[in-house]
Amino acid sequence: MEFAELIKTPRADNVVLHRPFHLAVEGTLCLTGHHLIFSSRRQDNAEELWLLHSNIDSIEKRFVGSLGTIVIKCKDLRIIQLDIPGMEECLNIASSIEALSTLDSVTLMYPFFYRPMFEVLEDGWSSFLLEQEFELLSSVTNEWRLSCVNKDFSVCPSYPPVVIVPKSIDDEALRKVALFRHGGRFPVLSYYHKKNGMAMMRSSQPLTGTNGRRCKEDEKLINATLRSGRRGFVIDTRPLTVAQQARAKGGGFEQEVHYPQWRRIHKYIERFNILQESFIKLVEACNDQSHNMDRWLSKLEASNWLTHIKELLTAACLAAQCIDREGASVLVHGSEGTDSTLQVTSLAQIILDPRCRTIHGFEALVVREWLQAGHPFQQRCAQSAYSNSKQKWEAPVFLLFLECVWQIHRQFPCSFEFNEHFLIMLFEHAYASQFGTFLGNNESERAKLKLPQKTMSLWSWVNRPEELSRFQNPLYEANSLVIWPSVAPQSLQLWEGVFLRWNRPSRFLEEAEEERINIIRYNKELQAKVNALRRQLAELETDGEVQ
């Protein structure tokens, strides 16, 4: 298919661009296969806007006489308006944008066409291999092994080719366990707590069904992570009733008769369609500037968004407590083990593991616990808060995770190497990107699409020193401790950087942030200078003595 076929009017002049808190700008609008480009023709400071078609969430058009207006709502929650003279041009442009922003074939997406203008220093596709992770692990324990049982994705289609499992369990047993777990997602290692040797594993629900099927290998696998005489905890992200109902459909949960050493805790985390609704409601509330105080607060409440944040943080704290304080191993799962499970395991690691609070460590966490662990990014991030299609696969699961990280970040602002912009950048790229990193739903799909060969990795770009400096937190100082966030409602806040980003002027806040950075930078300069002067003085003093 040629993109040109979809573009009936590639260019329109005298278009007026409206954005909140900006003056309207007149200029030329161009459509290419992947971008909407607006350029003001003014000589002095020509303004350009490049918008990826894949960033467009929805588009509305209306007419007043022959002047057409297109309102474009983006996946990063921005809303822009274009006034286009000429009814035909406007209709053409609107229909082109609609077609180009809803291409159904992945291989037509921009990452397959994007050619980077920068030099690749390190290929991000091979920056985070599980083998490296395992090497680190084997320096502290020999209880685990790398298994290639899934190397052709036949045992579990949503798992990566290599996984880390207890050493005592062989591949044959893993195959049997995979048959006993939903989607073949047998328990694998998610995190090893060096401090006390406890492990966090994740999986999907066991397929016990109504007649209480059991699987000896499954029991043996998870028991292998327990110290003798110690108990473990299964954190089920569904309420008990849902877990019980799941049995009728062949699913289920670990029954105590077969898992006597495990205690099960049901900590309910909302499923994806509820989250999507909540997301839509929250964005609606934030976008309406006319709400009076009561209406704003009740809309904020009705969205339930902050409740989901609190529940998720609470569940993650629970998992972290079991490991760090109770000295127990933990298995986390919900139904499929691709959404709430990953939220809990990754957030628990933010709390427990200082490494995950560095830039590189956080990238590794996203790769390991989200991309390789098979979170279906393509389904979940197909549409954002302005979608009107009622497809049921979309959900802001990853955004919710990022926001929880932000909430912890706010409470421990000096313990993270990255800043808020880093989290917002990940949110943007998960929904629309020139990079291939978030395409596909799992490693198997990515391999089939040959993404590493055909597209550029987000990490290749982010980890270049020029880019990294934008994402560094000037206040960072490594903190090797476990950080327990407060989950009291008074301690949680709306993530203004995402939800109010386009709805209020932010100049003063940005300038203040700059000033903070300046104070820190100046401090470092002064310290260096004092040290240099002291040294010079010391030299002079010794010289003086010699003479």
Place this chain on the structure above:
Amino acid sequence: QVEQVKLLDRFSTSNKSLTGTLYLTATHLLFIDSSQRETWILHHHIAAVEKLPLTTSGCPLVIQCKNFRIVHFVVPRERDCHDIYNSLLQLSRTAKYEELYAFSYNPKQNESEQVKGWQLIDLAEEYKRMGVPNDYWQLSDANRDYKICETYPRELYVPRTASKPIIVGSSKFRSKGRFPVLSYYHKNKEAAICRCSQPLSGFSARCLEDEHMLQAISKANPSNRYMYVMDTRPKLNAMANRAAGKGYENEDNYSNIRFQFVGIENIHVMRSSLQKLLEVSGTRGLSVNDFLSGLENSGWLRHIKAVLDAAVFLAKAIAVESASVLVHCSDGWDRTSQVCSLGALLLDSYYRTIKGFMVLIEKDWISFGHKFSDRCCQLDGDPKEISPVFTQFLESVWNLTEQFPQAFEYNEAFLLQIHEHVHSCQFGNFLGNCQKEREELKLKEKTYSLWPFLLAEQKKYQNPLYNPDFSPELTLLEPNTVSFNFKFWRNMYHQFDRSMHPRQSVFNLIMNTSEQNKQLEEDIKELEAKIKQRTGRSDVVLVKEQEQTAHPAPVALKSPPCFQKEQPPMPVNDAMRTIEGSNTADNRYSELVSEFSKAEPAVVSLEYGVARMTC
């Protein structure tokens, strides 16, 4: 003195407690826990004491303070508890001004320091700074002996054309005699903020002198003949007042006025709103939705927004239309003080400095007779007179500092400290209800002024991000008052609940770094001087030094790595960073677990290692 008293964490559900000894002194209640940490509570700060039913561990005693601290003691023996309860009731209720702490507080200042302290803020000086007296405005001696209005200060500024008979006539037509006077004069726009109380208009009464008075105000503004009259009350309230012979200005009777209601609720609504807010925020195991709906039902943020909206309206009338504005409510000492002072704060950057903010409070709140004694319940009096009007003012200012982080010389701690002392009765400034009363109490001789003490420790109250050039002298600060900009002020209402705050404070870090920078600059000067002295006439080294001063950054790069070892960097950095979350006593571990076991009783309670399976 009672021993073996337990202090409970207000939000803990796990009965975590500190054991220690409770002491009662003449002025304070003191609790010293086993690790010798002290908690001091001033008796004047106590708003309510409550004895809860006896439990197995003892008799619980809950003390609520006016600075929103809530402490929960458990006293082992009921008789002790009863004694403490009775003593506190007596000690926290004072019948006479002379018994307040300010009259016994002795900060070891000599008399001349005391006098100088009181002279620190000079309102005559302040009016001069604004540019009055001038061709249009003059000082009136009409109220020199408090004859016209008891609750106004002696010195009042009025239009030159307002003769004494007009003043007297107007004051008779205004509630409590509070006739229109100048509150703030905007030099560049030649427009004024004036304040008064409601007119005694009833349904049809009019007063020619009052009409002349308003006309004089509008004529005193050469740039715009029209003036606004802002009634800060909701229209319904103002109309109801007419039945009592009071009311509001009839636009037909006054020439060139535009009349406007702005709808700020009265002191009783505000009191119960705060009560509701505190009930919600004090709930244990609060869910997000209960918090948000409680916040909504309390109406607190709605009121804060209403106050700020009114101030923005006022400031814009002056800055954009150059129109003078007359502000009143019923008596003109609550809502009027809020709106006039916030309006001036938006218009004039002087009030965004530490000294300027003190002046603003002295002028619009203290001198114009905001009834601090009644509103803050300094003496045992009518509970219906209590109202958080001044707290709302501080909260509105805090909201502005959040939107304009570089516009204010002072920080949040300054606002909190002022709030603390409005209730502490430790200094004379806020005692009494008006200037006349203060003079009668001889406060300037018998007590001390708060301001010199705040200035002496002003380092603590400085905003490290403050940029004096942020807005040139008289440019308007234009806050965004869309609802989502207003936030719950956690540091005010949970100031003492440490577990709720971020465990690392960016603000403190920046403040300390900024402080350290100053010290380092000093060190550099000193070192450079020493080096200069050492090298004597050696010009070569001096040149090198100057290069370093000009380009500090490259020095850091050029310097060989070894010098780091010789001179370890200043250790201050580590001390500045405190991480409270790492302390086992501080984290919410046990609380989280018990939250689970409480919310879902059918599941595991980790704390006791006991599990009940559920199927």
